Amino acid sequence: MNPIELYKELPKTNCGECGQKTCMAFAVTVSKGDATVDSCPHLDKEKAKSLSGSIKKIDIKEKIYEDIREELKKADLESIAKEIGAEITKKGITVKLIDTFYTVNKECHVISDVKQNVWSKILVLLYFKTGGSGGMDNQWVSFSELKGGIVKAEALKKECEIPLSELFNRDAEGVSAVLSALNAVDIADQPADRAWCLHLFPKIPVLILFRKGDDEFPASSRLLFDKSADRFLDAESLVFLCEGFVEKIEKMLEEKN
Ligand code: SF4
Incomplete structure (x- = not known):
């Protein structure tokens, strides 16, 4: 169950007793895993229990990563690589973030030889997505x-x-x-x-x-x-x-x- 589906099951009175300003904000908060359905005092216990069992939690970081990936799939990565100082390699297009090399492969997944966190992967994709051009200004x-x-x-x-x-x-x-x-x-x-x-x-x-x-x-x-x-x-x-x-x-x- 996603936030919209959960919202449809809520009282929609926006009373704020759950700590959120609106029922929609509450649905999103629950979907992120930052609150539980029974924090709404206007849902009866049985309904709250059945809703909690069907909520699909959203991993916001993973969602951001997937959204940028989808956008980048439409881009010409090889042209971007030339502009942003990345190198075309056998595995894909490789760029250095501080001291670590990350490769964006054909499916726009970010891979690396080291253990990576999702924020590094998002940053690499954002650097490709911005796709800046021209040299540095040296100022x-x-x-x-x-x-x-x-x-x-x-x-x-x-x-x-x-x-x-x-x-x-x-x-x-x-x-x-x-x-x-x-x-x-x-x-x-x-x-x-x-x-x-x-x-x-x-x-x-x-x-x-x-x-x-x-x-x-x-x-x-x-x-x-x-x-x-x-x-x-x-x-x-x-x-x-x-x-x-x-x-x-x-x-x-x-x-x-
Ligand atoms: S307590 Fe329930 S009805 Fe009131 S705003 Fe929160 S979710 Fe909506």
Whole structure:
């Protein structure tokens, strides 16, 4: 039973007693597995029991992955590959995400030699789907200067820059070692104590700026992007990409210690 079918069985009064504003929102929440049918006090016990048995839970991440896959099936992947810095291989089209190679095969499934999570697979498909073209601009800009960046700037700060600053505060040498292990390149003459450039995707380099802490202020970090970044991923996906990058640094730090 999908959310629409479940909705049809609900009282449709939108009373809100289940904690959701509407019966439709409740049906979606139940389908995601975030609530159970008996949270609606207006369904009798027998009906709630029979509905719970027939609800098909949606895995939202898998659904997003499948939806993008379907869209990409209509695209000319080989033409896209040339533009986004991916390589045509025997298995399909291969692209590097931070330090891991992922291949998009003929069915648009993302495969890799390493264990992969669905978010990495979604990011790879989004990079193909955006299918940016042209070279990089070789000009660093703030996230807000990118298309759609102003709206998502707070999310970048909260989900990526602040957590990265916290990692620098905890273990600046460790973060530096992790960045070296990821082949980040030291960049001189930047407005920071240290700066590294790392390609998260072939056409999406980021500049990581690090300022040491002192008695007054803690260490801090910022991420800058090539001016062309919004041609290769939209602002929301860029936040998502950087979030995964910071999580990777944290995981590598933990493994190292
Ligand atoms: S409690 Fe039941 S009737 Fe009220 S909004 Fe939730 S699902 Fe709808």
